[in-house]
Amino acid sequence: MVLGARMHAVAPRVVLVTGVSRYFAAQVAARLAADPRIDRVVGVDETEPTGVAASLLPAVDYRRADISSPGIARLVTDAAVDTVLHLAVVAGPTGAGGRDAMKELNVIGTLQLLAACQHAPTVRRLVVRSSTAAYGASPRDPAIFTEQTALRAMPRGGYAKDVVEIEGYVRGFRRRRPDTAVTVLRFAPFVGSRADTTLTRYFSLPVVPTVLGHDPRIQFVHADDAVEVTCRAAREEHPGDFNVAGPGVLLLSQAVRRAGRVPWPMPDPAMTTVAQLARRSGLVDFSLDQLDFLVHGRVVDVRRLIDDFGYSPRSTPEAFDDFIAGHGMGAPVDAGGLDEAERLLRAGGRAVLSGLRSMLAAKGDRP
């Protein structure tokens, strides 16, 4: 039945992508703009795209607009948009210009955009970027979250709260517009050869602070897989909620060592202080939900995505290895050095053994 629905699903003609000044949304918009079946891709953001994002956008019809203003409704109606990709959900306050601005963009932006979609009869498909942060992170949660796992307690930390609120609005939209296919993509944190996020900067620290007594299981999604899945959600029809993560897990200690970094375990209260200090100094933009992530970890089930999209994202260890290689990180000593060290230690062990043996033999000879 799902397959049938996909076959009958019409390819989008006019796509609206929000948040295109950011690299991820810009990549998605550029990929869709290159698709000959799609007539027009409208990209909106309240800031002008710069750098790599700007270079990706020549084929995209960029409109500078604030999605948290009612003006967005006119844009959706005038362009006769049939597919909306809401990717303007920001994870950290730094990029958005403070926590208030971040909440404004995430929550009010989503609210306005959904209101615009609700009154636009042309809209038939909506894809929303969400996060696995929507599940929270606590010791009372099952080890692996499926799309049906209910939230136990409101997570602490701005981003996670925003995500929970956004998903609430999306549920409301689904009820009011049952004719629209709504896809919610809950992404694990991005890594990749070029991804630059709070978490990738965290792993780039020379000494990585971790929480003493906790070695959480963590999961990532490769940024390229995230783009691919989002594009498929736009082109095909996959109504429902989907976890998007690389199968498999890494332990935090394992990830730190694979990145060639040294873990620095510190007690939870100290870690909170360090996180706040780091945040204030602008070194690392760290929020409390990320701290919870580093204490309890978060692992999701990706079976539904693989079955429904027919696409398997790179595994978490593979994605992380690509991130390490792309950022020129890795073991502080190369494999050759490790081999050398192992040989030396083995020779040393052998010498100690033969020394011990001759000592004992001498003792044994004595009457």
Place this chain on the structure above:
Amino acid sequence: MTADEPAVGDDGTAAKDPSANAGRADGDPRVGAGRADGDPRVDAGRADGDPRADAAEASGGTAEADVWERRIADGLAFLRRRVTGDYPVDDFGFDPELTEQLLARVLRPLYRSWFRVEVSGLDHVPADGAALLVGNHSGTIAMDSLMLQLALLDDHPAHRHLRLLGADFIFRTPMLGEFARKSGATLACNPDAERLLSDGEIVGVFPEGFKGIGKRFTDRYKLQRFGRGGFVAAALRTKVPIVPVSIVGAEEIYPLIGDIKPLARLLGIPYFPVTPFFPWLGPLGAVPLPSKWLIECGEPIDTSALDADPDDPAAVFGLADQVRETIQQTLHRLLLRRGSTF
């Protein structure tokens, strides 16, 4: 180690006859074959706990040197994998290498020499495929679960890993939670239990929970209430056999005579144990008494043949009671068989 070294000295002449040593090392299938094939994890673990392997080592200089060189090489390879993070863990955070190399090695002396655990009925635990092991819980700390885990790893012909289900208290506690996950445990909740069982794992559960391990010494071998029977629903839903496991011996390791409630509340733990030796003797009081242990895995209950609805509380409670009764009766029988406590 110290026991081996003088033996080498005494038997120093053997070192001069390499053919004899080679013959001896090959003659012992555990040492010879174990070293030859490429899996250092399992073999190193097995050979270590095997008194015969130690005897073979002590019998000659070269054989002993080979074994020790092999151990150093294995140890270094292990350390290297640890330092570079190059080892697999499953989605639950289970680290089989760490469990076999570290946890099993630490527990093995307790299992073999201290508690002298005798296991029976291991043929009731399948060699492959899932099963739910349901046991009685006792002993102030959950030593019984660890011993059952080692029993399946060492003494089951298929050397199976037991995936324990633990209370959320464990996963909230720093260190303990980390260690529990790495040793294969996960939170006692239906999604996790059913996922593990569907993956074909052997899952261990102690439905009495803290009521079981935290009961007084005077209540020993009296099974407590079996919670909500969630484990029965998990087994019914995944259609895996339930194996009742009766453990005798854990009750006496820390005879619980009291509970300092205010201290427990202060530390955020379920109870603060008082035994005849703890906390009076400090760390010495934390040494478990060397009681004799018997573990019996009973006749499996084939849930796929039952016509019970996992959502019907009456059916679930009925089956839970049946398991509880079986364990209780087996406990009485094992106690008679054991005779003296030590």
